[in-house]
């Protein structure tokens with residue numbers, strides 16, 4: 001009996017120890033670096049693509065800072081490397097683990113207090129399964145909404161597109177959104193879900209929403225990277241890539257937003273599987289990016305705008321991303337972006353910058369929006385980098401979902417009315 005009991009406990013112990021242990025970010029910092037010369041900017045770019053240092057944002061010009069996540073053990077080494085390159089830095093977030101605990105507490109508190117009648121509280125963060133349940137419920141209960149499984153992730157999760165249409169047979173022009181292609185950018189799925197909820201509840205009563213739905217079909221992929229998103233809940237809050245196994249490497253994941261063909265493998269992407277910007281074996285090597293490609297291609301000629309939602313930085317960005325050269329449609333793009341950004345800022349005063357990715361943010365090759373613009377002919381193809389500018393970074397507290405989504409939706413409405 002005693003023998004069996006100890007076998008039981010041994011199994012229980014093994015089961016516990018092999019289940020996911022969540023990455024503990026206690027003591028991890030985010031530091032902000034201020035480059036002052038072109039050489040320092042080049043050094044940071046080189047450092048990003050050749051190391052596994054987690055860059056949260058990167059400078060393209062001397063006006064823009066670079067944010068890095070640093071673990072407590074390597075802080076002294078990183079500080080020395082920066083000093084050797086005459087780079088100044090300050091600590092932006094002192095303890096990411098504490099920030100994550102606060103976020104989880106707020107999520108749990110909101111869950112406990114929620115007494116609405118929807119499948120989920122659209123003012124809170126939710127797991128992949130909860131979001132899928134919400135979309136299924138919406139499709140069952142709201143005649144405007146249909147969902148389709150557009151593809152499957154590496155680990156076999158559904159990649160779902162939700163369509164809001166008052167007349168599917170009319171083949172209207174489309175406003176299309178991919179959200180949460182980067183796993184840790186939770187505010188992006190939350191914003192897309194809040195907008196879906198706002199459109200579906202406002203149709204028929206809000207004149208502006210009614211007009212926009214009568215004019216366009218609205219399509220959303222609320223979680224474009226399901227495996228990475230699920231992993232960011234269970235194992236690693238700050239996971240960015242998908243969950244592909246990279247042959248010959250212990251590091252997993254491809255940066256899906258470097259896995260598109262325009263400029264594939266170029267500046268601002270890495271060929272190292274351990275890099276956060278690893279571009280993968282080839283353009284569209286990953287099922288998740290391939291699914292987005294197919295969705296846009298299936299609606300060819302109808303996509304009026306395709307917007308990729310990211311965080312953080314408060315930017316509205318156009319092509320090109322893979323080069324600092326400007327597209328021939330840039331004047332039209334600038335006018336449209338300006339309409340969006342002005343309406344965002346008019347809401348709560350949130351400051352946004354706008355312009356081409358390659359000039360305003362940094363050069364990044366193989367990104368979704370360049371593909372939508374260059375290969376699919378979607379002129380109004382943009383990346384929106386939502387709140388904030390680094391105070392919380394990727395761990396924007398749930399209480400900021402509604403303000404973020406509200407201003408973003410105001411921006412999108414004004415932009416749609418301007419194009």
Ligand SMILES: [Zn+2]
Nearest residue numbers: 182185310311
């Ligand atoms: Zn992103």
